[in-house]
Amino acid sequence: RADAAALRAVRKSHKLAEVCYDIRGPVLQRAKQMEDEGHRVTKLNIGNLAHFGFEAPEEIVVDVIHNLRGAAGYSDSKGLFSARKAVMHYSQQKKIAGVGIEDIYIGNGASELIVMSMQALLNNGDEVLVPAPDYPLWTAAVSLGGGAPVHYVCDEQAGWLPDLDDIRRKLTPNTRAIVIINPNNPTGALYPTAFLEQLLEIARQHQLIVFADEIYDKVLYDGETHTSIASLADDVLCVTFNGLSKNYRACGYRAGWMIVSGEKRHARDYIEGLDMLASMRLCANVPAQWGIQTALGGYQSIEELIAPDGRLTRQRDLAYELITQIPGVSCVKPKAALYLFPKLDLNMYPIEDDQEFILKLLEAEKVLLVQGSGFNWKQPDHFRLVFLPHEEDLRDAVSRIARFLESYRKG
Numbered sequence: 001r002a003d004a005a006a007l008r009a010v011r012k013s014h015k016l017a018e019v020c021y022d023i024r025g026p027v028l029q030r031a032k033q034m035e036d037e038g039h040r041v042t043k044l045n046i047g048n049l050a051h052f053g054f055e056a057p058e059e060i061v062v063d064v065i066h067n068l069r070g071a072a073g074y075s076d077s078k079g080l081f082s083a084r085k086a087v088m089h090y091s092q093q094k095k096i097a098g099v100g101i102e103d104i105y106i107g108n109g110a111s112e113l114i115v116m117s118m119q120a121l122l123n124n125g126d127e128v129l130v131p132a133p134d135y136p137l138w139t140a141a142v143s144l145g146g147g148a149p150v151h152y153v154c155d156e157q158a159g160w161l162p163d164l165d166d167i168r169r170k171l172t173p174n175t176r177a178i179v180i181i182n183p184n185n186p187t188g189a190l191y192p193t194a195f196l197e198q199l200l201e202i203a204r205q206h207q208l209i210v211f212a213d214e215i216y217d218k219v220l221y222d223g224e225t226h227t228s229i230a231s232l233a234d235d236v237l238c239v240t241f242n243g244l245s246k247n248y249r250a251c252g253y254r255a256g257w258m259i260v261s262g263e264k265r266h267a268r269d270y271i272e273g274l275d276m277l278a279s280m281r282l283c284a285n286v287p288a289q290w291g292i293q294t295a296l297g298g299y300q301s302i303e304e305l306i307a308p309d310g311r312l313t314r315q316r317d318l319a320y321e322l323i324t325q326i327p328g329v330s331c332v333k334p335k336a337a338l339y340l341f342p343k344l345d346l347n348m349y350p351i352e353d354d355q356e357f358i359l360k361l362l363e364a365e366k367v368l369l370v371q372g373s374g375f376n377w378k379q380p381d382h383f384r385l386v387f388l389p390h391e392e393d394l395r396d397a398v399s400r401i402a403r404f405l406e407s408y409r410k411g
């Protein structure tokens with residue numbers, strides 16, 4: 001046996017150098033360790049609806065079970081016909097023009113397709129504009145694909161809308177695409193149509209592909225409606241992502257989709273690349289694909305939960321009210337999705353390393369949040385809170401956060 005010191009270190013690939021996914025990072029590891037030690041940790045870190053008693057609609061579950069026996073074989077690489085047909089109808093409802101079955105790919109969650117869409121596109125040196133803050137898979141997928149993520153700022157003062165001037169400043173001859181997350185995770189922002197049109201104009205002028213992550217497009221409060229950016233232009237190449245995870249509370253099924261629309265004539269080669277990657281992974285989880293048609297064809301979405309007195313609306317209102325009562329904490333009220341992204345006044349709370357801050361909070365109060373830097377937010381002054389727990393648990397968790405901040409302020 002060789003001496004340990006003589007063994008050549010097995011290192012992760014350089015492609016992972018810029019990849020981070022702190023939502024399931026070191027702080028979560030510490031939380032798990034604390035649970036193993038017998039502590040009860042309140043987890044406000046992940047948008048996992050099922051863990052908080054938001055069950056997947058019965059009809060979807062029944063249909064997945066019903067089809068389970070026949071679902072042991074591979075499907076077409078791009079997905080079952082019935083699932084893709086249902087997504088095609090959904091894109092018609094969303095007014096995305098000219099989408100046929102061949103423009104639709106079913107994946108193991110939107111996540112797999114996000115990674116695939118970047119792998120198929122990028123060469124070294126290619127740049128992709130990604131929002132800050134972002135859902136960190138996007139930054140990671142660009143890096144893993146060999147590209148360079150370039151972050152454009154979303155402006156908290158403007159309700160977290162992307163700053164169009166910042167986007168223009170960050171364009172270079174190497175910019176290939178722009179990512180928008182609408183409705184947004186982590187900020188809860190929902191982008192108005194006029195804004196989407198301005199963004200499309202930039203994409204049109206600079207021949208950028210628009211990657212639109214719309215996984216929360218039904219999780220909308222206060223009667224808001226969602227517009228798919230792809231519905232506003234048939235002369236820009238758009239790739240739209242969605243799935244069963246959030247709207248249908250079935251994230252464990254790993255069922256998502258991707259729709260290629262708009263100007264495709266110059267994108268044959270890219271589409272060939274997507275087809276190739278879809279074939280290489282054979283197909284997405286087939287049992288879950290049987291739930292897609294049922295989900296999109298029925299009435300079992302999220303309406304009841306987002307009604308004015310629905311559970312999600314009540315929890316959003318409560319979490320917002322309680323968190324903004326804490327001195328030195330402000331927050332843009334989310335119009336959509338499942339999260340608050342509050343700001344801490346650094347004059348009051350002198351945080352230098354937000355991961356360390358969140359770790360101290362966890363150890364002191366057994367409440368698990370995610371630090372803003374986990375969403376590629378550069379200042380150590382934000383965190384993300386998931387408002388999925390019941391009202392009583394939310395009250396308890398936010399009062400613990402308040403108590404921790406009070407002691408942090410006093411040093």
Ligand code: PLP
Nearest residue numbers: 109110111135185215243245256
């Ligand atoms: N996109 C956003 C903005 C998300 O918040 C998430 C999950 O939290 C995903 C994509 C991943 O979705 P899926 O479960 O379909 O992989």
